Amino acid sequence: MKKTLLLLTLISLSVITLVAVQSTSTTQAIAKEKSSAKAQWQSWVQEYDQGRRSTDGWLSLVGLYWLNEGSNSIGSAKDKQHRFPKELPLDFGNILVDKDTITFNRTSKEIRIDDKDIDSQVLILNKSIVSLDSYSFYIIKRERGFAIRLKNTDNPAIAKFKGTHFYPYSDAWAIPARLIKHQAPQTINIATVYETIRKNDSAGWLEFEYGGKKIRLQAVSYGEQDPMSVMFADQTSQETTYGAGRYLDVKWPKEGDMTVINFNHAYNPPCAITEFATCPLPPQKNRLDFAVTAGELFEEH
Numbered sequence: 001m002k003k004t005l006l007l008l009t010l011i012s013l014s015v016i017t018l019v020a021v022q023s024t025s026t027t028q029a030i031a032k033e034k035s036s037a038k039a040q041w042q043s044w045v046q047e048y049d050q051g052r053r054s055t056d057g058w059l060s061l062v063g064l065y066w067l068n069e070g071s072n073s074i075g076s077a078k079d080k081q082h083r084f085p086k087e088l089p090l091d092f093g094n095i096l097v098d099k100d101t102i103t104f105n106r107t108s109k110e111i112r113i114d115d116k117d118i119d120s121q122v123l124i125l126n127k128s129i130v131s132l133d134s135y136s137f138y139i140i141k142r143e144r145g146f147a148i149r150l151k152n153t154d155n156p157a158i159a160k161f162k163g164t165h166f167y168p169y170s171d172a173w174a175i176p177a178r179l180i181k182h183q184a185p186q187t188i189n190i191a192t193v194y195e196t197i198r199k200n201d202s203a204g205w206l207e208f209e210y211g212g213k214k215i216r217l218q219a220v221s222y223g224e225q226d227p228m229s230v231m232f233a234d235q236t237s238q239e240t241t242y243g244a245g246r247y248l249d250v251k252w253p254k255e256g257d258m259t260v261i262n263f264n265h266a267y268n269p270p271c272a273i274t275e276f277a278t279c280p281l282p283p284q285k286n287r288l289d290f291a292v293t294a295g296e297l298f299e300e301h
Helices: 002-053 157-162
Strands: 061-066 070-075 092-097 101-106 121-122 130-132 133-143 145-152 174-180 187-191 196-208 213-220 229-234 248-249 258-262
Touching: 070 248, 196 229, 196 258, 248 258
Parallel strands: none
Antiparallel strands: 061 145, 070 092, 092 101, 101 121, 130 133, 133 145, 174 196, 174 258, 187 196, 196 213, 213 229, 229 248
C-alpha cells in the first residue's frame, strides 16, 4: 500500500513538474514573440524615418501642377501656364496632353529626359523623369486628371525636418482581427484632399474587439501582393496625431480569416509633411469613437 501511495505521489509530482515546465515554456514563448514584435517595430520606425528624410522622398516635393488638355507651357516666367520655381529657366519647355498621351518638348539641351540628350519624348506615367540639376519631375494621373509632380533633392524642407515621433510601443494595440470579405467585388468611395472622389477596391471589413465592443474598419485592397490599407481617424486626431487621420498597413490572413491590426504601425499620410501630395482621407465609417494611443504622433514641420 505504501509503495502504491509513493508511486502515485511521484506520478503527481511528475505531472505538476511537467505542467509547470510547459507553462514556463509558453510564457517564455509569448514573451519572446512580444519582444520580437517590438524589435520589428523599432526597425520599421527607423526605416520609416529615414524614408521621410530621403532626398527623393515626400519632402523633396516642391510643386504639383494640374495639366490642361492641349498645350501647357512651363517655366519660371510669369507668363507661363505652370510657373516653376525661380531657380529654373524662364522657359523650361512645353507639355502636350492629347487624351492619354503626354509629350514633353524641352527648350534647353541641359534638360534631360530619362537621363538622355533628346529634345522630345512621350512620357510614361510615374516612370519617365525630366531633370535639370537638383530638380526633376514626372507625370501622375488622378481623378482630376494629369499633373506634374516636381521634386528638388536640395529642398530646404528636407534639412529642416524634425524627424518622426511615435507613441511608445504597446502590445495592447496589436489586436487580432477577422477579415470579413464581400460575397461579390465591391469598391469604396474615398474622398481626397483635392475634393475629388477616388474609387478603390474593397478588401472587406476588419472586425476586432475593443472596450467590450465589436469594431469594424473598411480596408482597401491594392492586390494580395500588397498589404491591405486602412485609413482611420480617432479621438487623438487633431490632438496628438494628424487631424486628417492616419494610415495603417495590415497583412492578409495567411490561413483562414484571422490577421492582426497593429496600431503601433499607424503612420501619417504624406499630406502631414507636404502640401503637394494627393492624399485620400479616411472613410466616414472608419472614424473611431475612442483614442488610439499608438502609432505616429504629429508635430508641425
